[in-house]
């Protein structure tokens with residue numbers, strides 16, 4: 455039974471997100487690691503290029519390097535070939551009135567200001583006839599055209615994608631300064647939970663959320679400690695929280711955050727720290743708990759804070775998935791040192807109708823069809839995990855809003871939410 459005073463306030467998704475994210479700041483602790491091992495880590499310092507890229511003027515064609523002025527004043531367009539420049543070899547200055555044979559990626563010799571591609575020439579013996587009048591700069595990639603020495607190529611807070619690693623390597627960075635990984639402890643409540651591989655007793659279900667949530671955390675580059683299933687008992691829940699608080703930045707739990715008699719997470723966190731229980735006006739996923747668990751004084755490793763953040767997710771599989779993507783993901787990425795964490799949404803056409811929901815912000819599982827519109831998964835129940843595999847994103851449907859065919863809706867692709 456809940457009385458009006460014990461009932462948590464109903465927050466909009468935007469209010470809940472703003473409150474949650476305002477509490478997050480980058481964890482302390484950085485390390486220098488080899489660039490080859492830095493995939494998905496977050497830079498703690500700007501990467502500044504020590505050189506121009508390309509480091510010299512290079513030819514972007516196989517052909518002949520010439521000086522355009524020589525060509526303008528020559529009586530005929532036949533020039534002696536004075537040198538041959540393959541990629542990776544330093545050239546001599548171009549002798550006036552001559553051409554240099556040159557290949558893609560090779561250094562343009564001083565004195566040359568254009569490349570004539572070989573298709574626009576006729577070679578005969580040691581001479582070449584130029585059949586085209588190039589503009590100065592033609593087929594030359596200028597020194598520094600991509601990157602200028604001294605410029606910031608990757609700012610602090612960047613999550614290192616394969617392309618970012620390539621860019622860092624292109625300026626010769628063998629090591630990168632990154633934030634340490636966010637340490638997350640996770641556990642699951644519910645006496646009905648069984649691990650795959652065990653027989654399913656009457657009344658039991660498989661602990662699917664353990665697989666989903668661990669995968670989500672690992673995709674974000676977290677260092678995960680999994681405490682597994684914790685029985686629906688206050689003492690056991692408190693003991694696990696106390697232990698998990700010691701060496702982690704965040705404790706994430708799943709289930710047991712309602713206010714039923716079997717829901718012990720709320721009183722356990724209140725006893726071990728502090729808690730705000732939020733009813734968020736969203737579907738799926740209503741209850742979300744946010745707070746912190748005290749840390750024993752003497753125990754502290756890289757983390758020096760007196761407490762560990764706590765987030766409690768609802769147990770329904772689609773609810774925990776959606777609340778993770780919308781709330782836990784940006785929170786974890788801010789702890790990890792990123793600065794921009796909002797997913798980019800698309801405006802797409804709805805190829806379906808959806809009747810008006812209630813005052814909750816719905817996150818509907820949908821997928822992009824061949825015509826570029828959106829199809830809706832027919833069963834939007836928060837227990838139907840199938841929708842999360844069938845779909846490729848969430849439609850962010852505002853409260854009290856019906857969707858009609860042809861309407862443009864806000865779609866957040868999973869590709870923006872899973873890493």
Ligand code: AMP
Pocket residue numbers: 642643644646647659660661662663664708709710711712767768769770771
């Ligand atoms: P709760 O939030 O504990 O009230 O759980 C809500 C619903 O989600 C119940 O039907 C639970 O059986 C189910 N549930 C809770 N935890 C998990 C889990 N780890 N995996 C799958 N289903 C779960």
Ligand code: MG
Pocket residue numbers: 643644645709710716769
């Ligand atoms: Mg439960």
